[in-house]
Amino acid sequence: MPRRAGGPALSAPGRPAALARPGAGTPDRSARRLWAWWLVSRAVLVTLVVTDQAFGMQQSVLGDLHIYAEWGRGLSRGEGMPTGDDRWQYPPGAAVVFVLPDVTHAYLGLPYRAVFVGMMVAVDAVLTAALVRRSVPAAGFWVAGLTALGPVALARFDLLPAAAAVAAVLALAAGRFGRAGFHLAAGALLKIWPVLLLIALSRPPLRSPGRSASIDPPPDPPPGRPTGRFPAPSPDWLRLAAGVLCAVGGLAALFALTGWWRDAFGFLGAQQARGLQVEAVAATPFVVAHMLGHGTAPGYSYGSLQFDTPLARGVATACSLTEIVVIAISALWWWGWARPPAAADGAGRAGVLVGRTLALLLVVVVTARVLSPQYLVWIMALVAVWIAMARPAGSGGLTVPAGGPAAPVPAGGPSWRWVALLLICVVLSQVVYPWRYNDVVQGRIMMSLVLVVRNVGLVTVCGWAWRAAAGSRPA
Incomplete structure (x- = not known):
């Protein structure tokens, strides 16, 4: 490998080997250790699922599986x-998972x-492998987080929409907008929340990596061309839309062949009729x-234990x-008035997108009528891919938590302070369900x-996520 005098090994002209591609500087030993931990932790999780309540869980995690089978x-x-x-x-796409x-x-x-x-x-293995290719720390967070959830x-099938959302973000970062649209739509057809990625996109046309994105307003159009606040859709947007249509069209064709199209959206009424699930953040005063x-x-209703009084x-x-x-105000601001942040590459723009989406998702979770523990899979997937998208700050960036020591973290990524708090919330969620739910x-x-x-911690993480999203700028 050629070297510059006094400099690091180069894999491309003028670029250190450690920065040749995301994750290239991470030793293979770290990845091997992570995969060893993945094997051990997943073996433990599978054992707990298979043995069910043999180790003292107060609630069985197999209840929903019996319903899925039915x-x-x-x-x-x-x-x-x-x-x-x-x-x-x-949503209707879940039918395919159950069949x-x-x-x-x-x-x-x-x-x-x-x-x-x-x-x-x-699905977990594929998602972990995708994160490892990008960032071993991001994959490490994901492996630890899913283990903490239990x-x-x-x-549950929430790993599928989470993996689809991560795939959409990785595709956007690579400039593969058709694939991004397909993954985004596939995730939204399983659980609605991945559509928040689309809401979090900013107003101007997407630009592929290698094309500059400017925060300056576009130049005046030549005489004779129509003017307007919104520019014409770029090919990137068209590819994104084509990917969405492919996913929706494929599911529609399957439903037409099987006859499942009848009442495909009947799930919406059930969501509106629910009370407050015990674990919902808004149910905290009722729990106290x-x-x-x-x-x-x-009482038991709509498949969960919930407070069902008129006040609830x-x-x-x-x-x-x-x-x-x-969600409406955020969409209007990001699509109508806010200028897009400047970004040097697709990863930087994808990092801003993930930060915004995570902030919206946390609002959805903390204000939801239902907060099942598997919803935290969604949050952890976005945090993991946000860590993966954050670019290394040269010789190593530092995020300094207020009142605490500096901790290494990729520039533009989430602070390890609130990442740690999120993991604590995840652990407490497992303690509550399934281990001590009856209590x-x-x-x-x-x-x-x-x-x-746990609920106070989630609200705190939500506030920190909004602060990070409001001030996020690609490095």
Whole structure:
């Protein structure tokens, strides 16, 4: 390998080998250690799912898997969407996820549970590999975060939309806008939240890596051309839209062939009819009141334990309105008035996009009527890819948390201070569910306080994410 005098090894003219590509400077030994930890941690998670409550969990994580299997059997037999079941609250693409293990069971005789968990482990492995290629620290956060969440991560299908969102961001960073649109739409057809990536995109046309993006207003058009605030769509936008249409069209064709198109959007009514789930942030006052012996105990409805009093429903409605207002104002600002941040490359712009999307997603989570623990998979996926998108600051950037020591972190990425707080919230979520959930439902003081601390932590992370998104600039 040629060297400059007194300088590091070069893999390209004028560029150190460590900076030749993202993640190139990370020793292979770190990646091997990470994969070893992945194997051990996933073996533990699979064991906890398979053995269920053998190790003392108060709640079984297999309840939803039994429901998925029931829906999968009905769909494979041509019974259509189970919209008559008030537990059906998923976009139409989820039907494909539920049917695949049932079809595998029918042809190969494998148990539904084994096929489903195997699918989730495979998706997790692919997502981890994609992060490792970009950034070992980002992959390390992801592996640690999913381990901290516990067995529920493999007993739900939220890994699929999370992986789709990460794939969309990585594709945008690489300038592959058609693929980004496809992944974004695929994720939104499984769970709606990946559409927040589209809302977080800024107004001007996307620009592929290698083309400069300016914060200056565009020059005046030549005489005879129409003027207007918004420029004509760029080829990048058209490719993004084409990718979205491919995903939507593919699912529509499948639904037309199977007859599943009837009541494909019936899940929307079930979402609006729900009360406040016990774990929802907005339910915190009701949890405290129940702990102190006041109010009513939560009851089972719509597939979860929730507070269903008129006051709880009123709070749930107010939270939904707050969520809509925040998303609408953000979309109007980012698409109508805000200037896009300057960025040197696709990774920098993708990092800004992820920061904005994460801030919106945290608002959705903390104001939601329901806050199931698997929702934290969405948040951790965006944090991981945000860390991966943040570019190294030359010889190593430093983010200095207020009141604390400096910690190495890629420039433009999230502060390790609130990343650590997020991991604490994830651990507390696993303690609450599935290990000690009955204690919370029964109003016992210790676990009720653990849930309160978790909720306060999530609100704090949400505030920090908005501060980071508001001030985010690619390095």
